[in-house]
Amino acid sequence: MRSRLNTLFDALLPVFATLAALGVGMIMLLILRVSPLEAYGALWEGAFGSTNAVAETLVKATPLLLVGLGICIAFRANVINIGGEGQMIVGGILATQIGLTFTEAPGWLIIILAMIAGFIGGAIWGGIPGILKAYFRVNEILSTVMMNAIAVQLMNYLLRGPMIDPTQLEKASKIPQTARLVESFRLLRWAPTRLHIGFVIALVLAILVYILLWRTTLGYRIRAVGQNPHASRYGGIRVRRRMVTALLLSGAFAGLAGAIQVYGVNYRMITDGSASGFTGAAGFNGIVAALFGQLHPIGTIPASIFFGALLVGANKMQRVVQIPSALITALNGLVVVFVVSSEIWRRRRQRQRLAFARAAEKDDAPPPSEINPSAEEASTS
Amino acid sequence: MNFEIILHSGLATGTILLFAGIGAIFAERSGILNLGVEGMMLLGAMAGFSVSLSSGNAWVGLLVAMFAAGILSLAHGLVTIHFQADQVVSGLSLTFLGTGLALVLGEGLTGQNPPLIPDVSIPLLSQIPFIGPVFFENHSILVFVGYLFAPLSWYYIHKTRPGMHLRAVGQKPSAADTMGISVYGVRYFYTFVGGCLAGLAGATISLSVSPGWYSSQTTSGQGWIAIALVIFAQWNPLRAALGGYLFGAIRRGILDLQGPALLFGFANPLYVNSNLGFFLQMTPFLLTIVALVMGSRAAARKRLGSPAALGVPYVRGERGH
Numbered sequence: 001m002r003s004r005l006n007t008l009f010d011a012l013l014p015v016f017a018t019l020a021a022l023g024v025g026m027i028m029l030l031i032l033r034v035s036p037l038e039a040y041g042a043l044w045e046g047a048f049g050s051t052n053a054v055a056e057t058l059v060k061a062t063p064l065l066l067v068g069l070g071i072c073i074a075f076r077a078n079v080i081n082i083g084g085e086g087q088m089i090v091g092g093i094l095a096t097q098i099g100l101t102f103t104e105a106p107g108w109l110i111i112i113l114a115m116i117a118g119f120i121g122g123a124i125w126g127g128i129p130g131i132l133k134a135y136f137r138v139n140e141i142l143s144t145v146m147m148n149a150i151a152v153q154l155m156n157y158l159l160r161g162p163m164i165d166p167t168q169l170e171k172a173s174k175i176p177q178t179a180r181l182v183e184s185f186r187l188l189r190w191a192p193t194r195l196h197i198g199f200v201i202a203l204v205l206a207i208l209v210y211i212l213l214w215r216t217t218l219g220y221r222i223r224a225v226g227q228n229p230h231a232s233r234y235g236g237i238r239v240r241r242r243m244v245t246a247l248l249l250s251g252a253f254a255g256l257a258g259a260i261q262v263y264g265v266n267y268r269m270i271t272d273g274s275a276s277g278f279t280g281a282a283g284f285n286g287i288v289a290a291l292f293g294q295l296h297p298i299g300t301i302p303a304s305i306f307f308g309a310l311l312v313g314a315n316k317m318q319r320v321v322q323i324p325s326a327l328i329t330a331l332n333g334l335v336v337v338f339v340v341s342s343e344i345w346r347r348r349r350q351r352q353r354l355a356f357a358r359a360a361e362k363d364d365a366p367p368p369s370e371i372n373p374s375a376e377e378a379s380t381s
Numbered sequence: 382m383n384f385e386i387i388l389h390s391g392l393a394t395g396t397i398l399l400f401a402g403i404g405a406i407f408a409e410r411s412g413i414l415n416l417g418v419e420g421m422m423l424l425g426a427m428a429g430f431s432v433s434l435s436s437g438n439a440w441v442g443l444l445v446a447m448f449a450a451g452i453l454s455l456a457h458g459l460v461t462i463h464f465q466a467d468q469v470v471s472g473l474s475l476t477f478l479g480t481g482l483a484l485v486l487g488e489g490l491t492g493q494n495p496p497l498i499p500d501v502s503i504p505l506l507s508q509i510p511f512i513g514p515v516f517f518e519n520h521s522i523l524v525f526v527g528y529l530f531a532p533l534s535w536y537y538i539h540k541t542r543p544g545m546h547l548r549a550v551g552q553k554p555s556a557a558d559t560m561g562i563s564v565y566g567v568r569y570f571y572t573f574v575g576g577c578l579a580g581l582a583g584a585t586i587s588l589s590v591s592p593g594w595y596s597s598q599t600t601s602g603q604g605w606i607a608i609a610l611v612i613f614a615q616w617n618p619l620r621a622a623l624g625g626y627l628f629g630a631i632r633r634g635i636l637d638l639q640g641p642a643l644l645f646g647f648a649n650p651l652y653v654n655s656n657l658g659f660f661l662q663m664t665p666f667l668l669t670i671v672a673l674v675m676g677s678r679a680a681a682r683k684r685l686g687s688p689a690a691l692g693v694p695y696v697r698g699e700r701g702h
Contacts, residue, residue, distance in 0.1 A: 326485050329484065330477065336477070
C-alpha cells in the first residue's frame with residue numbers, strides 16, 4: 001500500500017512542479033501589475049477554448065513531441081543534444097528541396113521521400129557532433145549549440161539566395177521564403193483546422209521509440225551506455241558508436257519535425273530572419289517537453305501537448321493582457337527547475353527503501369518475493 | 382582591412398568573453414557547471430540597459446546587472462547544491478528562465494538611449510606607437526578593467542589561500558570538507574561570482590561595446606561561446622583572456638572581409654553578393670568548434686582535465702567523492 005502511494009506521488013511530482021512554476025508565474029504577473037486570473041484565463045481560453053484552439057495546440061505539440069522523442073533517445077545515452085533547432089532547419093531544407101525539385105511526381109511518393117530527406121538531414125546535423133564527441137572528445141552540448149547557429153545562417157543564406165521564392169525576387173520586401181509546395185504534396189489536414197496527420201505520425205513514432213528503447217538490443221545498448229559507459233565497454237558494447245547512434249537518431253527526429261513543419265503547416269520553408277523564425281524554438285522546447293515527460297517517449301506525449309498549449313495560449317494572453325509571450329519561455333525554465341529539484345525526494349525515498357531492504361536482508365533473509373521488485377528496479381535505474 | 386582597427390575591436394569584443402569566461406571558470410573551479418551563462422548575460426544586458434536608462438547613471442546600471450544575474454545564478458546554486466539536481470538540466474532551464482525574464486522585462490527598451498560607460502584613453506601609454514592606439518586609446522573603461530581583472534583572477538586562483546580552497550572544493554570536496562572548508566558555502570559563493578561576471582559581460586555589451594537592446598540578439602550566443610572558451614582555456618583565466626581577445630579579433634577580421642570591393646586584386650565575391658555574408662556570420666561558431674577540437678585534444682594529451690568534481694553534487698558521507 002505504501003509503495004503504491006509512493007508511486008502515485010512520484011507520478012504526480014511533475015504536476016506539483018508545474019503548479020509551483022505557475023505559482024511563481026503568478027507572482028511575476030502581479031509584479032507586472034496584471035491580474036493572474038485574467039492572464040491564466042486567457043491562456044486556458046487560447047489553448048483549449050474552442051475546437052480550433054485545441055487543434056492549434058496539437059499543431060504546436062507535434063514538433064515538440066518529435067524533437068522530444070529524439071531527446072529521450074539522446075539523454076538516455078547520457079548524450080545531451082541541444083541541437084534540435086539546427087537539426088530541424090537542415091531537415092526542413094532538404095525536405096523542401098525534394099518538393100521543389102520534383103513537382104510532377106505523385107504526392108504520396110514525394111511526401112515519403114521528403115520525410116526521409118528530413119530524417120537524413122537531421123541525422124547528418126546530429127551525427128557531426130556525435131562523431132566529434134565520440135572520437136575527438138568535443139563536448140556535445142557546446143558543439144550542438146554551435147551547429148544551431150551555423151544552420152540558422154545557412155537557412156538565412158538559402159532562403160534569401162538560391163532557394164528564394166521567385167515571386168519574392170521581384171518584390172521589394174524580399175521575404176526569406178521558398179516557393180509554395182504543390183497542393184498534392186501537402187499532408188492530410190482535418191479541415192477547417194490546421195491539425196494535420198503529422199500529429200498522428202508523431203504519436204505512432206512515440207510508441208516505436210518506446211519499443212526501440214526498451215524492447216530491442218540497440219535500445220538496451222543505448223541505455224547501458226548512458227548508465228555506465230565503462231561497464232558497457234566491458235560488456236562488449238561499442239560505446240563510441242552507440243553515442244554517435246544516439247545523437248544521429250536524436251537529430252533525425254528533429255529533422256523529421258522540420259520536414260513535417262514544412263509539409264503539414266507552412267507548405268513552404270519560411271523564416272522571419274530571427275534564429276527561431278522557422279522552428280518557433282521547438283528545438284529547445286522539445287527538450288523541455290522530454291524532460292517534463294521524464295525522458296520517456298510515452299510521457300513526452302502529454303508533456304508536449306502541455307507545452308504546446310502554453311505556447312498557443314501565450315499568444316492569446318499577449319493579446320488580452322499585453323504580456324509578452326516570452327513569459328512562457330521563463331515559465332518553461334521554471335517548470336524544469338522545479339521538476340529537477342523535486343527529483344531529490346524521489347531519490348531520497350529510493351535510498352530509504354534500499355536501506356530498508358538491505359536491513360531486512362541482514363536481519364533474517366526474507367523470501368525473495370517479499371522484496372519489492374519495483375523498488376529494486378528503481379534503485380538500479 | 383586595417384590591422385590596427387581589427388585588434389582594437391578584438392580587445393573590445395573580447396572583453397565580453399573575458400568577463401563571462403572567467404566567471405564560468407570561477408564557478409567550474411568550485412565544481413558547479415552553469416550552462417545558463419547565455420540567460421544570465423541576457424538578463425544582465427537588459428537590467429544594465431534598463432536601470433541606466435531609469436537612473437541616468439551607467440555605473441548603477443552595471444551594478445544592478447551584476448546583481449540581477451548573480452541572483453539568477455543563486456537559483457542554479459540552490460537547485461544543484463542543496464537539491465543535488467542535474468547541473469546540465471538546471472543550467473539549461475536557467476537559460477530559458479533568464480532569456481524569458483529578460484525579454485519580458487526588456488519590452489520597449491529597443492531604441493532608447495541611456496547613458497553609456499564612457500570611452501577613455503590612458504594619457505602616456507597611448508603615445509606608444511602601434512601598441513598605444515591598439516591597447517590604450519578610446520577603449521571603454523571596462524576594457525581596462527579586463528586588462529587588470531584577468532591576471533588578478535589568475536593570481537587569486539593559483540596563489541592565494543581562498544583560491545586554493547576554491548580549487549580544493551572543485552577537485553576533492555570530501556578532502557576540503559575534512560579540512561574544515563564549507564563545500565556548500567564555497568560553491569554558493571563562486572556560483573554567485575560567476576553569475577555576477579556573466580551579468581557584467583551582458584552589461585558590457587548593452588552599455589559599452591555594442592550599445593543597445595536588441596532582445597535576444599543582444600548576446601547572440603556569446604554566452605555559449607564563453608562556456609566553450611573555458612574548455613579551450615583549460616580553466617585558466619589568462620588563457621581565457623587571450624582566447625577572448627583572439628576570438629574577438631578574428632571575428633572582426635572576418636567580418637571586415639565584406640568591406641572592400643577588391644580583394645588581392647580580384648573582385649570580392651562577398652562584396653558582389655551580400656548574401657554570402659551569412660557564411661561570414663557562421664564563422665565565429667565554426668571557429669568555436671575548431672577551438673573545442675583543439676582544446677579537447679590538448680587537454681587529453683597533457684592529461685589536463687576539468688576540475689575532478691565538476692558537475693558532481695556533494696553529499697557529505699556518501700561514497701565516490
